[in-house]
Amino acid sequence: MMWNEIMFRDILGFFPTYMRPPRGNCDGDCLVQMENLGYTVVMWNLDTDDRKNQPASNIWKSFEKFSAELWDPNHSGHGRVIALAHDNLPATLELAKHMISQAKAKKLEFVTVDSHMQANVDDPEPDG
Structure with a gap:
């Protein structure tokens, strides 16, 4: 983490x-x-499985998983979703x-991670 800090700070x-954490591994x-x-x-809290659904001809599986x-x-997100997708x-x-x-159709609000995390502290179990 400290090497990352140095690079971020320098750039x-x-x-x-x-x-x-990489691969979600953090005990x-x-x-x-x-x-x-x-x-x-x-x-x-929502894994799209996009890594498993390559090439492009298979990405529809991730579309369906995300939408469902x-x-x-x-869904455990209670209307607050952080989706995993690989850029x-x-x-x-x-x-x-x-x-x-899909998020717009559900009228979800797009927010920063900071806003999302603060909302979870202020109201950890909102109505879905």
């Missing part, structure tokens, strides 16, 4: 305080270490367009 003049020790370094660990979970009233995969651009369209 951007600052470094973020939120992090998503209790990891959480304590990240907190000691001043980070908040952010995890997704987004519209599921029992380095060719078909994910089309998936992102679909995700935005």
